[in-house]
Amino acid sequence: xxxxxxxxxxxxxxxxxxxxxxxxxxxxxxxxxxxxxxxxxxxxxxxxxxxxxxxxxxxxxxxxxxxxxxxxxxxxxxxxxxxxxxxxxxxxxxxxxxxxxxxxxxxxxxxxxxxxxxxxxxxxxxxxxxxxxxxxxxxxxxxxxxxxxxxxxxxxxxxxxxxxxxxxxxxxxxxxxxxxxxxxxxxxxxxxxxxxxxxxxxxxxxxxxx
Numbered sequence: 036x037x038x039x040x041x042x043x044x045x046x047x048x049x050x051x052x053x054x055x056x057x058x059x060x061x062x063x064x065x066x067x068x069x070x071x072x073x074x075x076x077x078x079x080x081x082x083x084x085x086x087x088x089x090x091x092x093x094x095x096x097x098x099x100x101x102x103x104x105x106x107x108x109x110x111x112x113x114x115x116x117x118x119x120x121x122x123x124x125x126x127x128x129x130x131x132x133x134x135x136x137x138x139x140x141x142x143x144x145x146x147x148x149x150x151x152x153x154x155x156x157x158x159x160x161x162x163x164x165x166x167x168x169x170x171x172x173x174x175x176x177x178x179x180x181x182x183x184x185x186x187x188x189x190x191x192x193x194x195x196x197x198x199x200x201x202x203x204x205x206x207x208x209x210x211x212x213x214x215x216x217x218x219x220x221x222x223x224x225x226x227x228x229x230x231x232x233x234x235x236x237x238x239x240x241x242x243x244x245x
Contacts, residue, residue: 036222038085039243041126047243051214053207053226054237058128064110068103070127077101077130079239080109084122088242099130131239133232134190134199138208140170140215140224148215152180152208155228170212177205177212190231197232204229204236220245 039047041060048055057074060083061067071078082095090096094116097109113125135156140148146169153165166183168176181187181201192198211224223244230237 036244039245040085041083041123044241044243047214047218048238048241051210051217053210053214054235055241056128056131056237056239058126060124060126062124064107064114067106067110067125067127071103071106074127074129078106079128079130080106080113081126081128081240082113082117082122083124083126084117086121090240128239131230131232131235131237133197133230133235134186135228136186136190136204136231137165137225137227138211138229138238139226140211140221142215142222148212150180150208150212150215152177153184154186168212170215172209172212174202174205174209177208178202180208181205199231200233200236203234204231207236207238 045055059070061070078100080097080100081090087093087095095113097113100106100109110125137151137153137155139151141151142148148170150168150170150172151165164185166180168180178201181190181204189196190199190201207229211226215221215224221243225242226238226240228239230239
């Protein structure tokens with residue numbers, strides 16, 4: 036088993052209509068500057084490596100880059116921090132605001148693909164606010180998964196917060212289910228975080244194991 040590369044991941048998710056941010060894997064400061072001129076700000080910068088699973092644990096993520104000089108500083112700082120032989124470059128993405136959720140799949144030997152939904156971001160392992168279903172699932176079952184979690188109140192716009200598009204999020208969960216059913220060689224999918232707001236659900240970080 037091995038983790039899919041950035042390009043392989045993008046191709047597979049695109050094929051199943053799972054939305055991703057505008058992004059590019061860059062390997063030089065000049066490439067980073069060129070991308071920023073085309074995509075605009077704010078941006079997120081992440082180290083890209085098969086050997087690093089949790090990028091935040093190694094300070095491999097820079098959020099809210101709003102100016103060109105901030106991008107140049109971030110690139111130079113992270114280039115000094117990480118050994119070039121151990122990374123594939125840096126992933127630059129347009130930044131999205133909203134709730135952080137987790138959508139994933141683990142293939143069980145007995146039950147097949149098991150779909151998981153829950154609270155995302157860096158606190159997923161601490162809070163363990165998750166729900167499960169055996170694939171395949173439909174939109175209604177995906178919506179039930181969402182409402183089974185404690186964070187569903189936040190997604191509904193608790194105390195004036197951002198109200199998420201639940202149907203859009205449920206459809207993304209169903210697409211992960213469909214991907215899992217059609218690709219028997221995929222053992223694990225980890226979309227964390229998926230950023231969801233009142234307009235979209237975007238898988239801003241993705242790890243797929245084949």
